[in-house]
Amino acid sequence: MTIAGVESTIPASGSAETAKPGELGRDDFLNLLVTQLQHQDPLNPMDSTDFTAQLAQFSSLEQLSNMNGQLEEMAHSQAAFASSQAVGYIGHTVLSEGSDFAHDGEADAALAFELEAPAHNVYLSIYDATGGFVSSFECGSKAAGRQTAPWDGKDSDGNPMPPGDYRFDAMAVSAGGEELGVRALSSGRVDGVAFADGQAVLKIGRREVAMKDVIEVIRPASTPSEK
Numbered sequence: 001m002t003i004a005g006v007e008s009t010i011p012a013s014g015s016a017e018t019a020k021p022g023e024l025g026r027d028d029f030l031n032l033l034v035t036q037l038q039h040q041d042p043l044n045p046m047d048s049t050d051f052t053a054q055l056a057q058f059s060s061l062e063q064l065s066n067m068n069g070q071l072e073e074m075a076h077s078q079a080a081f082a083s084s085q086a087v088g089y090i091g092h093t094v095l096s097e098g099s100d101f102a103h104d105g106e107a108d109a110a111l112a113f114e115l116e117a118p119a120h121n122v123y124l125s126i127y128d129a130t131g132g133f134v135s136s137f138e139c140g141s142k143a144a145g146r147q148t149a150p151w152d153g154k155d156s157d158g159n160p161m162p163p164g165d166y167r168f169d170a171m172a173v174s175a176g177g178e179e180l181g182v183r184a185l186s187s188g189r190v191d192g193v194a195f196a197d198g199q200a201v202l203k204i205g206r207r208e209v210a211m212k213d214v215i216e217v218i219r220p221a222s223t224p225s226e227k
Contacts, residue, residue, distance in 0.1 A: 085200075085211075086193045086200035086201075086202060086211060087193050087200075089190045089193070089202055089214075089217060090190050090191070090192060090193065091189070091190065091220055092189070092190055092217050092218060092219055092220060093187055093188065093189050093190070093217075093218040093220070094187065094188065094190055094202060094204070094209065094214050094215075094216065094217050094218070095112065095185055095186070095187045095214070095215045095216040095217075095218070096185070096186055096187075096209045096213040096214050096215055097183065097184070097185065097186070097213045097215065098184065098185070098186040098207075098209070098213065099167045099168050099169065099170075099184035099186060100165060100166070100167045100186050100207050101165075101166055101167065101168065101186055101187075101188070102163075102164070102165055102166070102188060102204075102205045102206075102207075103151075103153055103161060103163055103164060103165075103166050104163050105153065105160070105161070105162055105163035105164075106153075107153075108150040108151060108152050108153060109150065109151045109153060109166070110148045110149075110150055110187075111124060111148060111149050111150070111151055111168050111170075112146065112147070112148045112184075112185035112186070112187060113146075113147055113148075113149075113170045113182050113183060113184050113185055114145060114146045114147070114182065114183045114185060115142055115143070115144050115145060115147060115172055115180060115181075115182055116144065116180055116181035116182070117144050117174065117180050117181075118141070118142070118143050118144050118174075119141060119142045119144075119172035119173065119174065119180055119182075120141055120173055120174055120175040121138055121139075121140060121141060121172070121173055122138070122139045122140070122141075122142050122147075122149065122170060122171070122172045122182070123136065123137075123138055123139075123170070123171045123172075123173075124136065124137055124138075124139060124149060124151070124168050124169070124170050125168060125169045126151055126166055126167075126168050127166065127167050127168070127169070128161075128164065128165075128166055129164055129165045129166065129167075133156075134155050134156070134161060134166065135151075135154065135155050135156040136156070137151075142172070146185070151168070165205065165206055165207070168184065169184070170182045170184050185215065186207075186209075187218075188204035188205060188207065189204065190202045190203065190204055191203050191204065191205065194208060199211075202214070
């Protein structure tokens with residue numbers, strides 16, 4: 001009586017209690033092995049080579065089960081560490097990938113973007129939260145790298161726009177008229193942290209920014225009492 005192919009049915013946790021119907025857990029495997037020894041023919045006992053192979057198989061499964069448990073614990077620890085890091089961003093200004101920005105209705109909004117090469121001209125288009133067109137303008141030549149351009153907060157007819165959430169599209173061209181790669185960037189102060197599906201996201205106004213999209217974190221200016 002041999003026990004073959006059991007390794008494909010052992011659950012990741014390695015316990016019989018968590019095994020699905022029709023699957024063998026670690027305890028099931030051991031019970032079968034003991035039962036096999038109890039009911040073997042005394043006149044024709046199990047070959048020692050087969051028995052040793054089955055013990056080695058069980059030992060390997062045990063080690064894999066323990067390794068899976070350790071990996072799960074490590075994943076939980078990393079998630080907890082990432083969550084603690086996210087909470088530490090509260091009150092800081094972060095720069096992230098994205099074209100969303102908030103307009104306060106008063107000061108000019110600084111639109112940030114990154115150019116892959118020097119641009120002869122950069123064209124920016126503004127849209128409101130519903131996707132409606134607001135205005136577009138040129139901001140002239142810009143060097144390669146991270147750049148900013150101000151939007152005066154007005155629509156194409158010169159009317160002031162109310163406070164709210166907006167987004168922008170950027171297009172850049174070289175001196176020869178070729179379109180260049182440009183990446184829109186977004187900045188804002190982190191007001192809180194939300195957790196969804198075990199992942200932490202930063203809350204910036206009405207926006208949520210994933211930790212993986214954060215490019216830079218800017219510490220708030222210290223007050224005189226903190227110096």
